[in-house]
Amino acid sequence: MSKRPHILLATLGGQPQIVTFTLDLLLKDFPISHVIVMHPGANSEKMQRSLRQLQAEFVGDIYQATGQTIHYRPHVIKMDDEPIGDIIDDEHADATLETIHQLIADLKRQRYHIHISITGGRRMMGMLAACVAAINFDRHDHIWHIYTPDETVAQVKDGARMHVSPEAGVRLIRGPFIALGAYIAPGQTSFKTAEQEQQEQIDQQERRRCQSVVDLITPGQLKVLKAFARGLRTSQIARQLSISEATVHSHKHTLFQHCRTIWDLPASDSIDYHFFYQKFGTYFEDNYKS
Template sequence: MSGEKKVAREILIATLGTEPQGVTWMLDWLLGQGYPIREVLVLHTQSDVVKSALEKLDLEFGLAQTYPGLSYRREAIHGEAGPILDLASERDAWAFLRTIYRAIRRARQAGQVVHLSLTGGRKTMAVYAMVAAQLLFGEHDRAWHMISDVHWSGSEKRMHPSPSDRFQVVPVPVVRWGDAATVQILLSEVDDPWEAIRRQQEYALQEKMRQRREFWQHYLTPAQREVAELLVREGLDNAAIARRLGKSEHTVANQLTRIYRAFDQWRGLPIGKTGASRAAFIAEFAPLFLNEET
């Protein structure tokens, strides 16, 4: 419909401390690299020392018209007890995690590609922002950090780099906790980061158990499963397993060798480089029998 507002395709989400250049330098670099950023969201605390940085950013995106056609928003961090002045406690950090999680989630729900800047603000912000990214990022989302020799704490605080400024922007690898299906569930259903973490852990455990059952059923023969179950469930040695099953110790030893090779294959280890051991095998598959009656 012609009356619908078109959502910007790529968004920069940036944290802010006392140095507003962290936002504009990053934005300038991204635009210079050809990323079609059309929206900037700045997340910030509400301390007095941050106000001047916000005023400079308001000017850049407002009266100065440095970025015509680019949408700019800023969002203050709130906790259950009110405005967050600084990330000075665990409760403050949790409030920021809720804020950054929901910001990324809104952008992903709107179909935007997220560029997450980890340059500004407290180091705690970067740490918790990465947690949110690990939960919600898609294939095309990116996290960035700036490395610079420029001393922004001086009296001259240029909002844009000059050709002589030595700095570089580096991508920060984000190891996503879940697959695409899991992320879609979080995007559609989970608005709270702590619930998202709980669900992600639950999904990961379920997937691990599925993989263990798959190994047990498809990598082992019925005879090998008999040996493996006595090993894992009861911790029997080779001689005890042999007596229980009416086999020779030599036969049991050979079967365990094949079981461990299958275990290595299942774990993706190179052929001939075994890492399997009795203790590792028991530790991996003991959860299959934890909830069964003995």
């Protein structure tokens, strides 16, 4: 396991036990040393109670359940440097994105492995946090959802119990995501800037792959590839280029082999002519206008 520090980020609402349940399960496999809970402004008694209950779990940065040193702090969602009470419109959603992005980008600069729990709080906050994670995370980071059986939910609601035994059936589900953090430099000042740079990096890589295929093929194969990239079918290409459909199929087979190698696609992955349209359509529009 990597020696970099591990941190748990958790979205928080009125159910503080979600944070401790997640932490207890993660500690079985990961050396979590810090916990940060992300939440809207503490305007409601329910949120204030959640924060108090969590603070009581980390007295003097000692996690009371295990006696381990785990640093805890809350992190409020803000807009124009003012806490927001809820995500009620696009402006609040953008502010939430930026707040979470700034936090995660800063942690990535500090070389943390990040575990983000998106079960607590508003669903919108969890969804936005997952979007930020996809932009910033690499293969060492994780998104987690927690499953709690209905009978256990009734027993622990509103922090009535902050810890449960294994028999309670609480478990973590790893959330799938595409790790795009390798495509951008950590520490961008804006989520939108990071998103744009990440897309530009991906586009550049795709153009390089397309060019690698073009460099390998014959002029005849290039004509067939351009036709597929315009969305034409085999019979249409044969008529337009005045060649047999068998020749088109032969060129298509060779093109598939080159693409499978360049994109490093497993032999079990099926690709068809739609792949050419998807990957090469914009490439030829930008580079081979005729």
